[in-house]
Amino acid sequence: MSSPSSAPPRRLAPLCYRFGIALAPDTGGRAELAAAIESAAAAEGCAVTFAETTGSVTSEAAAARTLRAQGVDGVLLAPASGDDTVVTELVRIGMPTVLVDRLAARDDVDQVGTENIESTSDLTEHLAARGYRRIGLLAGPPGDSDADERSLGYRLGLGRAGLRWDAALAVRGDSPSAAGVLLAERPSAVVVAGEGMLAAVQAEARSRGLRIGTDLGLICHGDVGRAREAEPPVSALSPPFGDLAHTAVRLLLSRIADSARRPKIVRLTPSFAHRSSCGCPAQGSSTAAASSSSHAPS
Secondary structure, three states: OOOOOOOOOOOOOOOOOEEEEEEOOOOOOHHHHHHHHHHHHHHOOOEEEEEEOOOOHHHHHHHHHHHHHOOOOEEEEOOOOOOOHHHHHHHHOOOOEEEEEOOOOOOOOEEEEEOOHHHHHHHHHHHHHOOOOOEEEEEOOOOOHHHHHHHHHHHHHHHHOOOOOOHHHEEEOOOOHHHHHHHOOOOOEEEEOOHHHHHHHHHHHHHOOOOEOOOEEEEEEOOOHHHHHOOOOOEEEEOOHHHHHHHHHHHHHHHHHOOOOOOOEEEEOOEEEEOOOOOOOOOEEEOOOOOOOOOOOO
C-alpha cells in the first residue's frame, strides 16, 4: 500500500467577484456574447448573474435595480439605444460599470465594442470594387451610436471609392417599412448596418423578385444565423465576441481595483465572413473586407 501523499490538499479557487450582466437576449449575437462573458468571468475566478432586458430603457433600469439588489460587485451592460439614463445613474452611484457591444457617446465610463466606421467603409468599398455604383444603406435611427458611426463609415467608403453620396439611398429607421423605402430607390447593392434589419431587406428583395447576389448585392454589419443560413449566404462582419468578453471583464476588474482610473473606450476589429451575397464567390473569413477586381451590374 502506498504511503499517504504529503502534498497539501487542493482547494477550489476562491470566488473573486460577482458581476451583473444586463443584455437583451433576442438581439442578434447576444446569446453568444453572454456565453463568452460568462466564460471570461469564470477564467478570472468570478461568477455572473444575468438580468434580461428588452432593449428598452425601462427594462434596462429594472435590470440594473435587480442586479444592485443582489449585491453584485460590478455591471456589464449593453445599453439601450438613444437614452443613457441608466448608465448615468450607475456612474453617479459609483457602481463599477462597463458598457459592452454597444458604445455610448460619453467618456465617463469604460466601454468595449466593435469598431464601426472603418469597418463599414470597408464594406462599402468592397461593393464598389465589385462594380456597384448605386450602393444604398439601411441603418438604425439617428441617435443610435452604432448606427451613426456606421452611417459615417458608409459615407466615407463612398468617398474613397469615388462615388457620390445620395440622401435617397441612405435610409435611417428601425421599422420593417424602411427596407421598402430603400429598395424603392432601386439600389444595385445595399449595406445593412445592423443584423436586426437583414430579414426585412431579404423579404423586400424577394417580394420585388430580386435575386440577392445577382440582381442586388447585399452585405451586412453583424453576422447572425440568418446571414449564414440564407441562400445565398450573406457576406457579413462578425463581432469578436470572445475578445469583447475578455476585454469587458478585464476592464471591470481594473475598475473595481482602481475606481479613480481614467475610463477607457476600446474598439475591436470585426472579422469579415466573405460569402456570395455581394456577388463574389464565397471566400471564408478575414479581418477586413478585401476588395475584388471583378465587376457586377451597376
